[in-house]
Amino acid sequence: MKLKFGVVVFPGSNCDHDAHYVAETILGQEARLIWHKESSLGDLDVVILPGGFSYGDYLRCGALARFSPIMKDVVRFANNGGVVLGICNGFQILVEAGLLPGVLLRNSSLKFACKYVYLRVENAETRFTSQCRQGDVLEIPIAHGDGNYFNDQDTLKRLEDRQQIVFRYCERDGRVTEASNPNGSLSNIAGVMNESGNVMGMMPHPERACDPVLGHTDGRKVFDSLVENFVLA
Amino acid sequence: MDPQGKAVEHGVHSLGYTKVKNVRIGKYVELNVDAPTEQEAERITKEVSEKLLTNPVMEDFTFTVEKISS
Numbered sequence: 173m174k175l176k177f178g179v180v181v182f183p184g185s186n187c188d189h190d191a192h193y194v195a196e197t198i199l200g201q202e203a204r205l206i207w208h209k210e211s212s213l214g215d216l217d218v219v220i221l222p223g224g225f226s227y228g229d230y231l232r233c234g235a236l237a238r239f240s241p242i243m244k245d246v247v248r249f250a251n252n253g254g255v256v257l258g259i260c261n262g263f264q265i266l267v268e269a270g271l272l273p274g275v276l277l278r279n280s281s282l283k284f285a286c287k288y289v290y291l292r293v294e295n296a297e298t299r300f301t302s303q304c305r306q307g308d309v310l311e312i313p314i315a316h317g318d319g320n321y322f323n324d325q326d327t328l329k330r331l332e333d334r335q336q337i338v339f340r341y342c343e344r345d346g347r348v349t350e351a352s353n354p355n356g357s358l359s360n361i362a363g364v365m366n367e368s369g370n371v372m373g374m375m376p377h378p379e380r381a382c383d384p385v386l387g388h389t390d391g392r393k394v395f396d397s398l399v400e401n402f403v404l405a
Numbered sequence: 406m407d408p409q410g411k412a413v414e415h416g417v418h419s420l421g422y423t424k425v426k427n428v429r430i431g432k433y434v435e436l437n438v439d440a441p442t443e444q445e446a447e448r449i450t451k452e453v454s455e456k457l458l459t460n461p462v463m464e465d466f467t468f469t470v471e472k473i474s475s
Contacts, residue, residue, distance in 0.1 A: 232460055239457070268460065275462040278408045322406065322463060356408065
């Protein structure tokens with residue numbers, strides 16, 4: 173049986189087709205695009221909020237997309253335990269919607285950062301990383317101007333205690349250093365999940381590192397983990 | 406916390422205004438609110454500010470209400 177992926181399309185999304193392609197062609201699952209004005213997700217196993225510049229990043233990244241009609245159903249889906257993956261702008265939308273803690277500020281360099289980075293898997297016991305081992309290093313690209321993860325110290329401590337930090341920016345050998353932090357993120361955080369582990373947001377783009385023709389395939393581990401956990405469940 | 410403010414502060418200092426401190430970049434939003442009373446206009450402005458215009462994780466807000474004649 174195939175899993176059903178839904179990729180939400182906001183005005184200004186630009187990684188929606190990449191995510192759809194990965195789900196359908198690379199993973200061999202079912203996938204459909206869902207226009208943000210729809211009020212229902214329909215029957216889905218996984219919802220992806222893709223990268224891009226929804227609503228032109230006006231006001232704050234993700235702030236306006238969070239009020240798109242479909243988001244009510246995304247929140248309902250997530251609160252019922254549905255699996256939601258937010259990539260880049262999708263991560264920004266998830267924090268604005270209150271489904272994930274924190275906020276994404278302007279990169280500390282004030283420059284758009286578009287390059288491959290290394291990510292250390294901080295928690296391999298999640299439905300997004302079960303195909304990895306803790307401490308594995310993945311090479312996945314970033315492309316963002318506002319990826320500087322921020323939170324207050326109490327929340328950071330809570331995220332650490334509950335192992336909600338899924339990925340940290342690191343060196344090739346896995347060392348988490350200031351030099352390997354591409355945007356000034358607090359504690360080098362690149363991806364976090366909610367407490368119940370069904371919602372994850374990450375700034376790097378795993379969907380851009382799946383097709384071997386593009387040169388890197390480490391992003392597949394995120395999607396393969398998702399699929400594996402449904403097969404086992 | 407405010408990378409843009411820091412960058413602008415560097416610019417101000419390089420102009421020679423070294424006494425300028427704590428530069429912060431924020432946003433200024435104007436709304437016209439059709440309301441019967443100033444209290445009602447304040448209530449609406451406060452709600453809109455909390456729900457959409459600001460993100461409490463990184464922003465505070467203040468506002469003033471002025472009566473305009475139509």
